[in-house]
Amino acid sequence: MSKIRAIVAGPRGKMGREALRMIEKDETFELVACIDRKHDGERVRDIEGLPALEALIYTDPETCLMEVEADVLIDLTTPENGYVHTKWAIENHIRPVVGTTGFSEQQLRELSTLCEEKGIGAVIAPNFAIGAVLMMQFSKWAAKHMPHVEIIEKHHDQKLDAPSGTAIKTAQLIQEVRSSQSQGHPEEQETHEGARGAEIDGMRIHSMRLPGLIAHQEVIFGGQGQTLTIKHDSHDRESFMSGVKLASEKVMSLDQLVYGLEHLLD
Ligand SMILES: NC(=O)C1=CN([C@@H]2O[C@H](COP(=O)(O)OP(=O)(O)OC[C@H]3O[C@@H](n4cnc5c(N)ncnc54)[C@H](O)[C@@H]3O)[C@@H](O)[C@H]2O)C=CC1
Numbered sequence: 660m661s662k663i664r665a666i667v668a669g670p671r672g673k674m675g676r677e678a679l680r681m682i683e684k685d686e687t688f689e690l691v692a693c694i695d696r697k698h699d700g701e702r703v704r705d706i707e708g709l710p711a712l713e714a715l716i717y718t719d720p721e722t723c724l725m726e727v728e729a730d731v732l733i734d735l736t737t738p739e740n741g742y743v744h745t746k747w748a749i750e751n752h753i754r755p756v757v758g759t760t761g762f763s764e765q766q767l768r769e770l771s772t773l774c775e776e777k778g779i780g781a782v783i784a785p786n787f788a789i790g791a792v793l794m795m796q797f798s799k800w801a802a803k804h805m806p807h808v809e810i811i812e813k814h815h816d817q818k819l820d821a822p823s824g825t826a827i828k829t830a831q832l833i834q835e836v837r838s839s840q841s842q843g844h845p846e847e848q849e850t851h852e853g854a855r856g857a858e859i860d861g862m863r864i865h866s867m868r869l870p871g872l873i874a875h876q877e878v879i880f881g882g883q884g885q886t887l888t889i890k891h892d893s894h895d896r897e898s899f900m901s902g903v904k905l906a907s908e909k910v911m912s913l914d915q916l917v918y919g920l921e922h923l924l925d
């Protein structure tokens with residue numbers, strides 16, 4: 660079987676480095692280029708701390724996505740740049756596999772429409788860790804029976820977006836089975852702004868940012884005389900890599916945008 664020719668955007672980031680380590684070890688992939696903010700024209704192997712891969716680095720994403728023959732773009736950057744990379748990849752018939760979080764609903768719709776127009780597949784997954792996908796699915800099931808729910812997500816303090824993509828996706832999945840309702844006392848008032856967290860359809864999301872954390876989420880359901888907590892922890896970034904690989908393999912046979920890894924699991 661031929662290898663999946665991959666471009667990685669964000670190779671010096673925490674996730675990008677982990678993706679390169681995976682690609683270096685895994686025969687499924689061939690790294691054909693990287694998109695970075697620095698090191699134009701250099702080789703990945705010459706950048707300190709990056710795996711010994713031959714591929715060239717481009718600082719101009721448009722040139723890279725137009726010139727390099729690739730099957731997938733693995734994007735692990737920032738919301739603004741990730742959106743632009745994803746759009747250009749689709750326009751150039753390179754299938755995006757996007758871990759970058761923080762895209763708006765409008766952006767997701769636009770990218771989905773573009774995929775339909777071009778007849779090309781894409782995967783955007785707010786969380787590539789299998790345990791996190793199961794945590795979201797179990798939460799959706801629990802919400803049918805216990806509709807009072809709050810989400811606590813905890814991440815490292817270098818994270819740009821809040822709430823996390825995973826927390827938003829969890830709330831959206833729960834929304835599919837739970838009728839809208841507000842929670843807490845009808846007359847409750849925040850004496851300190853933000854005390855009750857962000858709100859999606861009456862559900863509250865609380866975001867914690869601390870050094871020492873990686874990626875963690877608790878979904879807490881309240882019922883008469885009981886609570887249920889569904890919890891997931893990523894203790895390292897290797898936890899996301901089997902999902903990146905799965906998405907890269909599956910995207911090759913998709914002809915539309917898929918939002919969430921759950922759609923790719925048997
Ligand atoms: N879907 C998932 O399972 C996961 C998603 N993430 C998401 O992945 C993204 C990256 O996360 P981290 O690696 O932790 O962040 P990071 O800050 O360590 O890395 C981001 C990298 O993107 C690079 N970058 C920024 N603009 C760029 C541009 N225009 N061109 C090329 N590179 C550019 C930065 O230089 C940096 O090296 C975030 O959006 C995060 O939320 C993180 C972990 C898991």
Ligand SMILES: O=C(O)C1=N[C@H](C(=O)O)C[C@H](O)C1
Pocket residue numbers: 760785786787814815818819822823824825826873874875
């Ligand atoms: O920034 C991170 O680290 C993570 N981001 C994703 C998110 O926003 O949900 C996935 C995971 O939680 C790690």
